[in-house]
Amino acid sequence: MNFLRLGLWLLGRERASGEWRVLLLALVIGVGSVATTGFLGDRLQRAMRDEGARFLGADLLVTSPRPVESWPDNPLATAHAVEFASMISRGDAFQLATLRAVDDAWPLRGTVRIAPRAFAPGTPGRALPPPGSVYVDPQLLPLLDAQVGDTVRIGEAAFRIAGVVVEEPGQLGGVFGLAPRVFLRGDELDRTQVLLPGSRITYLYQFAGAPPALDAFTRALKTRLDDTQRTIGSREGVETLRGAFRNMDAYLQLTALISLLLSVAAIAIAARRHALRHYDQAALLRCFGATTAQLRVLYAVQLFTLGLLGSLGGAALGALVQQALGGLILPDTLARLPALGWKPVAVAVASGLLALAGAALPALMRLIRVPPLRVLRRDLPPLPLSAWLGAAISGAALLILVVAYARDLKLVSVFVGALAALALVLALLARLALVAGRGMRTVSRGPLRFGLAQLLRHRFDSTLQLGAFTLALFLLGLLALVRTDLIESWRTQLPPDAPNHFLVNIAPHQQDAVAAWLADHHLQASALYPMVRGRLIEKNGQPIADTLPPEDRGDNSLRRELNLTWTASLPANNAVTAGRWHGDRRVAAPARGTPSGAPLLRSDPSAELSVESGMAERLHLALGDTLGFRIGDQTVAARITSIRNVKWDSMQPNFFVIFAPGMLDGLPASGIASVRVPSGPGSPMSGFVKAFPGITVLALDKLIADIEAVFARILAAIQLLLGFLLAAGLAVVVATLLASLDARRQEAVLLRTLGARRAWLAQGLMSEFVVLGLLSGVLASVCAEIAMALIAHRLFDLSPQLHPWLWLVLPPLGALLVGASGWLTTRHIVRVPPMQSLRALG
Amino acid sequence: MTPPDSARFPASIVQARALSQRVPTADGLLAILSDVALDVKAGETLAITGASGSGKSTLLGLLAGLDIASAGEVHLFGERLDTLDEDARARLRAGRVGFVFQSFQLLPALTALENVLMPLELAGRDDARARAAHWLERVGLAARARHTPRQLSGGEQQRVAIARAFATDPEIVFADEPTGNLDADTGARIVDLLFELNASAHTTLVLVTHDATLAARCQRRLHLVAGRVQDTVSA
Numbered sequence A: 001m002n003f004l005r006l007g008l009w010l011l012g013r014e015r016a017s018g019e020w021r022v023l024l025l026a027l028v029i030g031v032g033s034v035a036t037t038g039f040l041g042d043r044l045q046r047a048m049r050d051e052g053a054r055f056l057g058a059d060l061l062v063t064s065p066r067p068v069e070s071w072p073d074n075p076l077a078t079a080h081a082v083e084f085a086s087m088i089s090r091g092d093a094f095q096l097a098t099l100r101a102v103d104d105a106w107p108l109r110g111t112v113r114i115a116p117r118a119f120a121p122g123t124p125g126r127a128l129p130p131p132g133s134v135y136v137d138p139q140l141l142p143l144l145d146a147q148v149g150d151t152v153r154i155g156e157a158a159f160r161i162a163g164v165v166v167e168e169p170g171q172l173g174g175v176f177g178l179a180p181r182v183f184l185r186g187d188e189l190d191r192t193q194v195l196l197p198g199s200r201i202t203y204l205y206q207f208a209g210a211p212p213a214l215d216a217f218t219r220a221l222k223t224r225l226d227d228t229q230r231t232i233g234s235r236e237g238v239e240t241l242r243g244a245f246r247n248m249d250a251y252l253q254l255t256a257l258i259s260l261l262l263s264v265a266a267i268a269i270a271a272r273r274h275a276l277r278h279y280d281q282a283a284l285l286r287c288f289g290a291t292t293a294q295l296r297v298l299y300a301v302q303l304f305t306l307g308l309l310g311s312l313g314g315a316a317l318g319a320l321v322q323q324a325l326g327g328l329i330l331p332d333t334l335a336r337l338p339a340l341g342w343k344p345v346a347v348a349v350a351s352g353l354l355a356l357a358g359a360a361l362p363a364l365m366r367l368i369r370v371p372p373l374r375v376l377r378r379d380l381p382p383l384p385l386s387a388w389l390g391a392a393i394s395g396a397a398l399l400i401l402v403v404a405y406a407r408d409l410k411l412v413s414v415f416v417g418a419l420a421a422l423a424l425v426l427a428l429l430a431r432l433a434l435v436a437g438r439g440m441r442t443v444s445r446g447p448l449r450f451g452l453a454q455l456l457r458h459r460f461d462s463t464l465q466l467g468a469f470t471l472a473l474f475l476l477g478l479l480a481l482v483r484t485d486l487i488e489s490w491r492t493q494l495p496p497d498a499p500n501h502f503l504v505n506i507a508p509h510q511q512d513a514v515a516a517w518l519a520d521h522h523l524q525a526s527a528l529y530p531m532v533r534g535r536l537i538e539k540n541g542q543p544i545a546d547t548l549p550p551e552d553r554g555d556n557s558l559r560r561e562l563n564l565t566w567t568a569s570l571p572a573n574n575a576v577t578a579g580r581w582h583g584d585r586r587v588a589a590p591a592r593g594t595p596s597g598a599p600l601l602r603s604d605p606s607a608e609l610s611v612e613s614g615m616a617e618r619l620h621l622a623l624g625d626t627l628g629f630r631i632g633d634q635t636v637a638a639r640i641t642s643i644r645n646v647k648w649d650s651m652q653p654n655f656f657v658i659f660a661p662g663m664l665d666g667l668p669a670s671g672i673a674s675v676r677v678p679s680g681p682g683s684p685m686s687g688f689v690k691a692f693p694g695i696t697v698l699a700l701d702k703l704i705a706d707i708e709a710v711f712a713r714i715l716a717a718i719q720l721l722l723g724f725l726l727a728a729g730l731a732v733v734v735a736t737l738l739a740s741l742d743a744r745r746q747e748a749v750l751l752r753t754l755g756a757r758r759a760w761l762a763q764g765l766m767s768e769f770v771v772l773g774l775l776s777g778v779l780a781s782v783c784a785e786i787a788m789a790l791i792a793h794r795l796f797d798l799s800p801q802l803h804p805w806l807w808l809v810l811p812p813l814g815a816l817l818v819g820a821s822g823w824l825t826t827r828h829i830v831r832v833p834p835m836q837s838l839r840a841l842g
Numbered sequence B: 001m002t003p004p005d006s007a008r009f010p011a012s013i014v015q016a017r018a019l020s021q022r023v024p025t026a027d028g029l030l031a032i033l034s035d036v037a038l039d040v041k042a043g044e045t046l047a048i049t050g051a052s053g054s055g056k057s058t059l060l061g062l063l064a065g066l067d068i069a070s071a072g073e074v075h076l077f078g079e080r081l082d083t084l085d086e087d088a089r090a091r092l093r094a095g096r097v098g099f100v101f102q103s104f105q106l107l108p109a110l111t112a113l114e115n116v117l118m119p120l121e122l123a124g125r126d127d128a129r130a131r132a133a134h135w136l137e138r139v140g141l142a143a144r145a146r147h148t149p150r151q152l153s154g155g156e157q158q159r160v161a162i163a164r165a166f167a168t169d170p171e172i173v174f175a176d177e178p179t180g181n182l183d184a185d186t187g188a189r190i191v192d193l194l195f196e197l198n199a200s201a202h203t204t205l206v207l208v209t210h211d212a213t214l215a216a217r218c219q220r221r222l223h224l225v226a227g228r229v230q231d232t233v234s235a
């Protein structure tokens, strides 16, 4: 006989029996939630990349001091611009400006907003002005005493000002200190005749396209570029978004893992029940002459078919739900994203099969080992499968899943460690709780006493159920905690009065006037930081590149000038992680210049500086290293005495390198500060621009609004994912209850036969579930607090804290959840008349 | 043992020699069967009788190769069972051994017809469906072919089980208390059916019972007391 066919035939016949239904349901929910998180996570990540690209203006930006003649073959969209500094004049007024000559595709991603006057909202569009005209930075208007519509000169050509640029991509990311921007047409560049051989020109190339093509292109490019050329990916577009990306990645990984584990728990319980209920069938088949190998084929084909059906169903569910959710969360980006490919479907199906194998194989392997003698002695259990083997199978399958989904090894190890600890703690706590229950039983009465007795009688079952409920509640609680903490951490990162304008290029003599002006207008400003630009060239006297492994030599912080500052007080949003903040330990500023005019080396063994931790890691910098910077024609060296964590998304002026006061004093520095300007019409900043024509004002309110929108979307997605996890948790609850249904039915029938009233029986059952739910709620709270403390510490760099509301919510939730689903699953056994039940028992 | 000119005598289907079964318990080894010997020829009917707990089911399980004795030998279809592993014994049984149980042991998800079909499919018979229908008709349940066990009475379920036992044309049928779960009237009718089918199919029948009247209908009776053969009676 073809056991494949027989297996399918039996499976088909049992379809209606409901045995497989639980398993299938658990699988559909499990794979559905995993698929949804997977699909949605994938889409969210792509949407995030999209946002990054919008901020950068492209998926990839290449800057070069020379025209790039040839590119690796690519199917990408391109845009091109030439950037240089030049004078712009109107009548007697002259001003240095940064000119950008663009083609009609610039920018490829995001938009440029052009307005008829400064601080007006403007309309989105391309950067290319109409022929014969330019778009200018609003700062230029007061400097040139011009209005939109006036004519300005650039070199030999005259242009009409067609509008002001109120917003453009790539406003952040090291533009401080640049002269105000002017956009002109690339095809009109020659008319100006300002570009002479030897002019300092930056050639900008934008690229946009599908991620795989981009990746391939970026790789091919890496080998061709030299030190003077830079690539900037969309992820690097805005440092402000980097923290958000990281947290969201970690969060989605965590969510996918948790839903996966819930479904695996549900499947394992359902599979155990299925195997238990098929011991007789397997024994009978053996009795009729089926061999172990044949039974293996028979049950394997059933398992595989179920796995395939459930996984496909789950994948379909996930695709549907994520499409709906995606439409809600990302209506604008969704249209631009490619449709779901087959790959995520295949991944979902594969994970479903793997989860099913891990959860169900040990039970099914026991099933195959049922002794045929069971047909005569019904109580005979299957030969015990080595507990280690079962654990190894499940463990291996789970580990593959966890590693595949989490990718991040740190996350995996934290998670697996926490789970192992959890299993131990759960077993212990469940035992303890049941012992406590025994005490309670002696003082309780009636149905409650019966319910407690039930819990204690099936001690193993109760421990299992308690463990499963607790796990479900724990994970839900943990998720809620992580979510709240995430929101909180973002809120504290970006308070409602976060600065939304940067003031750049404040001359030392202007400082007091600026502070007075801001105070007059009741505007809150950050500390003012002096800033000089310098390039990191040496570590401990050696060229910095020589101290790095080849793969790290291309780091962007080596390719460009860094903004250097000095201050005695540690800036807000900075935290020293190693060493000691230099504080006011100043060194005397050395005399300027040397008689011979040779480059001066400012070096003082006591000079100190502080480095940002990410940069320290990338460039292999440690406390005690001496760094040398080239600032203009001088070299400045100081020793690293502290390493700082910086919240890049804090909207404050942030610096990779901060010197102790004294070392840089006297160098030509300009000041930078951030200020909070209330939103709404009639911005006071137009007055500021008039009062301080030389100071550049960067308006970031639109950018902040964008970031907030991104976060609102992430949070919305997270809330919806929470709903999915709740469904997976309920699957666990129902599967566990179904697992004990047969035993319960028998007991109920017996009790009914012995004269127990229906109401009494119902109350007994209810009190059992409610107690179980309450207990698991308490245990879950304990576990969630512990895990949260670990996660907050390890992953999100937050300090642990207690969450009282957890203790108020989880136990009642447990009671409600377990009570309701317990009642729904078991209510019919109370209703069945004893006679009919006896027959059903067979 | 077997006469050299075995052609003149019916061959042995199942033989046991010095069969003992001891199981470890909390109070040391418990002897369930001690030194049992028997020889069942093709076409014979044998009743194993004895009080509850005397070891009848244990003996039946050993004879059918469902379990291995702690001492002694069992030969089924001429094969020495303790030299075969679990799977080899299963292959030996396939299609050649039928079973009837006290608690019927029908698969609840399958219809009456499908339950009869099961061992036929397992044995790989090609005319399985027709055979199953035929045997269901023989036990008088053709009209209930599509009913599941839950919709059948105990007697009807046992008749399905009997059809299932005979459907593969087995050489031997083992029955463990086939009337144990039935009332006297129904039990009697089941017994009639069992013997009638057995006679017409020339099957060997080994039947465990503590019902004296049922035992009396067998050609030979083997009485167990506390795991020992007390006496063997041939009709």
Ligand SMILES: Nc1ncnc2c1ncn2[C@@H]1O[C@H](COP(=O)(O)OP(=O)(O)OP(=O)(O)O)[C@@H](O)[C@H]1O
Pocket (backbone or CB within 6 Å): B023, B025, B030, B032, B050, B051, B052, B053, B054, B055, B056, B057, B058, B059, B210
């Ligand atoms: N593996 C075992 N471990 C312990 N005790 C066993 C084992 N197998 C059988 N027994 C015991 O051996 C005795 C004989 O069991 P068996 O089932 O053969 O009796 P039986 O004659 O069929 O009884 P009944 O008429 O009640 O079915 C019983 O007391 C039984 O509990």
Ligand SMILES: [Mg+2]
Pocket (backbone or CB within 6 Å): B056, B057, B058, B176
């Ligand atoms: Mg018995």
